[in-house]
Structure formats: C-alpha cells, structure tokens
Amino acid sequence: MISSLGGPVIPNSYIMKLLVLVLCSAVALTCGEVRQGRKFPDDFVFGVATASYQIEGAWDEDGKGENIWDYLVHTNPDAIADRSTGDVACDSYHKYKRDVEMLRELGVGSYRFSLSWSRILPSGFANHVNEAGIQYYNNLIDELLKYNIDPIITLYHWDLPQKLQELGGWLNPLVGDWFEDYARVVYEHFSDRVKSFITINEPAQVCYEGYGTDTKAPLLNATGIGEYICARNIALAHAKAYHLYNNVYKPKYGGECGYTFAVDSTAPLTDSEEDKYAVELLTQQQWAIYSDPVFSKDGGFPKELLELVAKKSAAQGFPRSRLIDFTEEEKAYIRGTSDFFGVNHYSGSLASPSLYTSQYAVPSSMDDIEVGQTVSDDWLQAASSWFQKMPNSVYITMKLIQNRYGDVPIYITENGWSSYGGIDDEDRVDYYRSALESALDALDEGINLKGYYAWSLMDNFEWLAGYTERFGLYQVDYDDPERTRTPRKSAFVYKHIIKTRMVDPDYEPESNVMTIDEGH
Numbered sequence: 442m443i444s445s446l447g448g449p450v451i452p453n454s455y456i457m458k459l460l461v462l463v464l465c466s467a468v469a470l471t472c473g474e475v476r477q478g479r480k481f482p483d484d485f486v487f488g489v490a491t492a493s494y495q496i497e498g499a500w501d502e503d504g505k506g507e508n509i510w511d512y513l514v515h516t517n518p519d520a521i522a523d524r525s526t527g528d529v530a531c532d533s534y535h536k537y538k539r540d541v542e543m544l545r546e547l548g549v550g551s552y553r554f555s556l557s558w559s560r561i562l563p564s565g566f567a568n569h570v571n572e573a574g575i576q577y578y579n580n581l582i583d584e585l586l587k588y589n590i591d592p593i594i595t596l597y598h599w600d601l602p603q604k605l606q607e608l609g610g611w612l613n614p615l616v617g618d619w620f621e622d623y624a625r626v627v628y629e630h631f632s633d634r635v636k637s638f639i640t641i642n643e644p645a646q647v648c649y650e651g652y653g654t655d656t657k658a659p660l661l662n663a664t665g666i667g668e669y670i671c672a673r674n675i676a677l678a679h680a681k682a683y684h685l686y687n688n689v690y691k692p693k694y695g696g697e698c699g700y701t702f703a704v705d706s707t708a709p710l711t712d713s714e715e716d717k718y719a720v721e722l723l724t725q726q727q728w729a730i731y732s733d734p735v736f737s738k739d740g741g742f743p744k745e746l747l748e749l750v751a752k753k754s755a756a757q758g759f760p761r762s763r764l765i766d767f768t769e770e771e772k773a774y775i776r777g778t779s780d781f782f783g784v785n786h787y788s789g790s791l792a793s794p795s796l797y798t799s800q801y802a803v804p805s806s807m808d809d810i811e812v813g814q815t816v817s818d819d820w821l822q823a824a825s826s827w828f829q830k831m832p833n834s835v836y837i838t839m840k841l842i843q844n845r846y847g848d849v850p851i852y853i854t855e856n857g858w859s860s861y862g863g864i865d866d867e868d869r870v871d872y873y874r875s876a877l878e879s880a881l882d883a884l885d886e887g888i889n890l891k892g893y894y895a896w897s898l899m900d901n902f903e904w905l906a907g908y909t910e911r912f913g914l915y916q917v918d919y920d921d922p923e924r925t926r927t928p929r930k931s932a933f934v935y936k937h938i939i940k941t942r943m944v945d946p947d948y949e950p951e952s953n954v955m956t957i958d959e960g961h
C-alpha cells in the first residue's frame with residue numbers, strides 16, 4: 442500500500458478543511474478540542490494486544506514446528522528491513538510472567554494474544570499435539586486468571602505452519618478443514634477458562650498482503666489472483682471454526698467467538714458522487730470482501746466488486762472470473778458467523794478515481810477497482826510509511842462499520858502508534874488521547890463499541906519492518922539478553938485513562954516509576 446499513498450499529496454488542503462468541518466459539525470463538536478468529563482461506560486473493556494510470532498521467540502524450542510515467518514526470515518533475510526528475525530523477539534516464551542506483571546501495572550481488564558499454530562501442532566496437522574506448547578499457553582492463561590485479567594485468544598495471527606504453506610496454504614481448498622482441526626484442539630484445551638476467541642486476525646493482510654502482493658509472508662505476489670482465491674477459502678475456514686465453537690463449546694462453557702478486520706478510515710477526496718463511490722469500492726477491496734460474507738444481510742461477496750472483477754477478467758482473456766462466487770449453500774453457511782466485529786484501526790486516507798495511476802500490476806485488485814488514495818500533509822506521519830494520523834479517524838471508522846452492518850457489537854482489537862523508539866513518546870500519547878476521544882464521540886452517538894485494545898503491550902517484531910518501528914507502551918531493549926521492558930510515558934497515560942475511565946489532556950505522570958495498584 443505504500444505506493445498507493447505515494448500519489449499527489451494535497452498541499453495545505455482546502456478540501457481537507459472542508460471535510461473536517463463537515464465531519465465535525467456532523468457530531469456537533471470542535472475537532473482538536475477535547476471535551477472534558479466524558480466517561481467510558483463501566484462495562485467498557487480496556488486491554489492491550491500482542492501476537493505470537495511478534496513476541497514469543499523460542500522459534501524451535503520444546504518441539505515447536507516451523508512456520509511461514511520462521512521460514513521467510515531464515516531463507517530470505519533481505520526481505521526484513523533490518524535483516525532481523527523473530528527467533529528471540531521479546532522472549533515472551535520465557536518472560537510471560539513479566540508480561541502479566543506489566544498488564545497488572547497498566548490495570549487492564551483483558552489481554553488479547555495469539556497462539557502459534559505450529560507450537561501446538563508442529564506439522565500443522567492435528568495428528569500430533571505438542572504438549573509443551575499446550576503447557577505454555579496453559580501457564581499464561583492461568584497467570585492471567587490469577588490476577589483477574591480476561592484472556593482473549595486469536596487463533597491465527599499470520600504464522601501458518603510451513604508444511605501447510607508447502608501444500609498451498611490459504612489457497613488450498615482444504616485449508617478450512619485444517620483450520621477447523623486446529624481450532625478443535627484449541628477449544629478442547631482452553632475453552633474451559635477462555636471465554637473469548639477470535640478466529641483470524643485481518644484476513645486482508647493474510648490474503649492481499651501475503652498472496653496478492655509481497656508485503657507479508659509468504660510474499661506470493663500473485664496479484665489479482667491469490668487474494669481472491671484466499672478470500673473465498675478464508676471465509677469458509679473462519680465459518681467452520683465459528684460453527685464448531687458455537688455448536689460444541691459455547692453450549693458447554695458460554696463465551697463468544699468473533700473475527701477481526703483491519704479497517705482504515707476512508708473519506709471521499711471531494712464531495713462528488715464519483716469520490717463517494719470510490720470510498721465504497723475501496724471499502725469492498727480492502728475489507729468488505731472479507732466481512733460482507735459474514736456480516737451483510739444477504740451474505741456473499743460485495744456485488745459491485747464481483748461484477749467489476751468478472752468484467753475485467755473477461756476483458757483480460759480469462760475464461761472465468763478471478764473472483765469465484767460462493768454457492769447459495771456456502772453463503773448461508775458463512776452468514777452470521779461472528780458474535781462481534783473486531784476492528785484493528787490505525788491509518789486513514791482520501792479516495793478518488795481521479796487519483797488512480799497505472800502503477801498497479803494487471804491483473805490486480807487495485808486495478809480491478811481503479812481507485813487511488815492520498816493523505817493530507819496536515820496529518821502527522823508515524824514511523825511506519827503507511828501510517829498517517831487522520832483526524833477523528835476512530836469515529837469515521839465506526840461510522841463506516843455501522844452504516845454497513847447496523848448495530849453489531851464492535852471491539853477495537855488493535856489501535857496504536859509507531860515511533861522509532863524512546864521513552865518520552867509524546868506523539869504516541871497524543872495519538873491515544875485523540876483515538877480515545879474519537880471513540881467517545883462514537884459512543885455518544887450510540888455506536889455499540891464494547892472495548893478497546895491498545896497495540897501493543899510492548900515493542901515487537903514488526904513483520905517486514907523488523908525492529909525498526911516501535912508500537913509498544915513498553916520499550917524493549919533488544920541488546921539486553923533479558924529483553925528488559927521499560928514503560929514509556931504512554932504506558933502511564935493509558936494506565937491513568939483506564940483508572941479514571943476518562944481522557945485527561947493535561948495529565949502528567951508524577952514519576953517514571955511504575956507500580957501495581959491495589960486490586961491488580
């Protein structure tokens with residue numbers, strides 16, 4: 442996506458100011474100004490999130506099998522910005538007690554982490570369960586429960602067992618069965634104590650970035666082909682894992698099972714009908730292709746996208762569409778299979794067909810929709826090239842979801858800011874404050890937002906960016922074999938927000954010594 446944002450940046454945008462004005466008057470508040478005294482509801486969940494490959498390390502310890510990120514960093518080191526690996530990462534495999542201590546310091550009610558499929562099933566298949574892997578997650582879960590922190594488990598956060606990749610990974614039509622078998626092992630072992638599961642983290646990043654481009658493992662870059670085959674298989678795989686939970690484990694243990702999508706805030710570049718339609722097309726290409734099959738009234742892929750891809754495919758000489766529709770039976774099987782809408786939200790952009798340039802491969806899903814994006818130069822740039830701070834972006838994102846799916850319960854399962862490092866992280870503090878103010882705007886309007894997870898508890902392996910970009914509330918010292926974690930200013934500020942359930946723009950931490958408050 443870097444290149445798609447590389448288009449003309451609107452200088453000192455008049456349009457942008459108009460847009461902000463319209464959005465702000467729509468919610469009857471002045472953007473940028475913090476309205477004091479608003480509180481998050483008592484049952485609103487505050488948490489932090491991490492993912493297995495990004496923090497655990499111990500890549501080949503105690504029987505763990507190889508996954509696609511192990512394989513990528515070892516066979517193609519140049520693909521990673523600093524040639525680093527997740528071999529040790531934050532060493533959470535050994536330091537999970539310190540992680541839980543940090544959660545207690547922050548005072549969070551919930552911790553979202555993911556399971557390493559190949560730590561539990563080394564080959565990917567369920568014929569052999571690695572007991573040491575089960576033991577590790579049991580230890581972590583029990584440690585969390587000891588301190589009344591609710592575990593929320595993501596089954597899949599991008600680390601597919603390498604053996605399954607060699608069989609085609611998410612492009613193999615049997616992947617849904619493999620995922621269901623893995624899910625059964627997970628539910629069997631953990632659903633007595635874990636009441637919240639997320640099947641898959643960000644299908645778009647699995648399919649589009651991993652198969653339709655080369656920005657995530659397995660770097661397949663089968664543009665306009667891979668992402669569509671994957672989109673079909675992953676929806677079915679998610680649905681299988683959901684039905685299994687819903688039919689077998691929910692009746693026994695209660696609990697919920699959902700699905701998490703990456704949603705950036707998108708607004709039209711101008712007020713024109715073309716630009717508004719561009720927002721819809723970009724939405725379909727970026728996330729609704731994955732979420733409509735589950736959350737839309739009729740199920741299935743977005744209609745306009747199906748038509749566009751069919752038309753383009755025919756013109757390109759393909760005997761059939763590159764995006765294969767579901768059967769009616771499949772649509773019915775997938776529809777309604779999520780107890781909540783999980784959303785990972787970071788950046789934003791402005792969309793218009795007038796910004797489309799022919800920089801994309803043919804075929805590709807960006808070429809299929811012919812929409813371009815840009816950002817305003819007023820938006821602060823994060824350390825990650827793809828990440829700019831769009832004003833009121835949480836609110837805009839919540840509205841996009843609500844307009845599409847009505848009052849579905851929403852959890853923000855990730856949100857946070859990237860820097861290059863340093864303890865005094867004012868930019869991150871500002872980002873969290875604006876994001877949470879924007880979440881309060883959404884709550885004021887009756888949006889069914891139930892919780893918020895900061896990304897991330899600590900610095901971690903940022904995929905192709907290695908350790909060059911930092912998302913942590915805690916800084917991790919990678920030169921230290923102990924991987925010492927030190928709270929940043931943002932950790933103190935987030936703690937204060939959780940404690941008071943309010944965003945105080947003037948709060949300054951009294952000291953840099955972190956303690957555990959009573960009751961945590």
Ligand code: GBH
Binds near residue numbers: 442443785903
């Ligand atoms: C989240 O994805 C992930 O769930 C998490 O693991 C990750 O650490 C976190 O973001 C921060 O990146 O084409 O190379 O410019 C957020 C989704 C990731 C979508 C970046 C857009 C652009 C990558 N976004 N991606 S690139």
